[in-house]
Amino acid sequence: MLKFVPTPIGNLGDISLRSLEAINESDIIICEDTRESIVLIEQLANKYPSFFSSQNKNRQFISLYHHNSIETLSKLDISIFEKNIIYMSDAGMPGISDPGIDLVNFAKINNIKFEVLPGATALTVASLSSGFADKKILFWGFLPHKGKDRELELSQIINSSFTTIIYESPHRIEKLANELSLIAKKREIFFTKELTKKFEGKWWSFGENSKDLLTSLDLRGEWVVVIKGEDRKNGIISEEDILNLSISTKEKSKLIAKIRGENQKEIYSQLISN
Numbered sequence: 185m186l187k188f189v190p191t192p193i194g195n196l197g198d199i200s201l202r203s204l205e206a207i208n209e210s211d212i213i214i215c216e217d218t219r220e221s222i223v224l225i226e227q228l229a230n231k232y233p234s235f236f237s238s239q240n241k242n243r244q245f246i247s248l249y250h251h252n253s254i255e256t257l258s259k260l261d262i263s264i265f266e267k268n269i270i271y272m273s274d275a276g277m278p279g280i281s282d283p284g285i286d287l288v289n290f291a292k293i294n295n296i297k298f299e300v301l302p303g304a305t306a307l308t309v310a311s312l313s314s315g316f317a318d319k320k321i322l323f324w325g326f327l328p329h330k331g332k333d334r335e336l337e338l339s340q341i342i343n344s345s346f347t348t349i350i351y352e353s354p355h356r357i358e359k360l361a362n363e364l365s366l367i368a369k370k371r372e373i374f375f376t377k378e379l380t381k382k383f384e385g386k387w388w389s390f391g392e393n394s395k396d397l398l399t400s401l402d403l404r405g406e407w408v409v410v411i412k413g414e415d416r417k418n419g420i421i422s423e424e425d426i427l428n429l430s431i432s433t434k435e436k437s438k439l440i441a442k443i444r445g446e447n448q449k450e451i452y453s454q455l456i457s458n
Contacts, residue, residue: 190303
């Protein structure tokens, strides 16, 4: 039986009883980083010794991360799923910004029964903490690191009526704040880091003040940024909105092509001829 097991996003006390049982009973653990998972299991065993009184010393670990997931899954012997197998993320719900989703699709294609256990995830904690939305939200995960792809995705987020949640690393959070200070001056922004941990922090700001806010903070730790949706009647970006964006004509033609379902080159020719 394959189980997708959520792990704490910081505080070990957030592990569920079902997750503890699944980890202890596992014969094989598929995970992003075997070192991280081994350390986490040792910490859980120390905190909850009654669940780990008879640990499986022959337990096998299989590494599955974004760059090797397809290749690794293609080499798996389907018969191993007759054993107790779990997939666990480094932190939080499996499949949220990690390759767990590839394993779900692999299980579907190969008729492998699986179960997803509920648990902690930073995106719901950050969403509630922000106070920005009680219904419609967009989860964007991690942005591209640089280039036109990053510029395009930020433009889509800023011109959306939906509150959007972004994950960001300590190495790029300052860059994101600088970008928001230029393109989202009047939008409400919620910054939070190290959720559920000892040095958890929460800060609210407008986009134009984001850069100044972060200059006074310790940037170490994992960040979640919540951008309040623009006040619109619907969540769809219009062609007029796209034409007003500060992006290249080529990028505008890509977005309009997606809306119309038409050829990008033809739309690009129309835009440059106007």
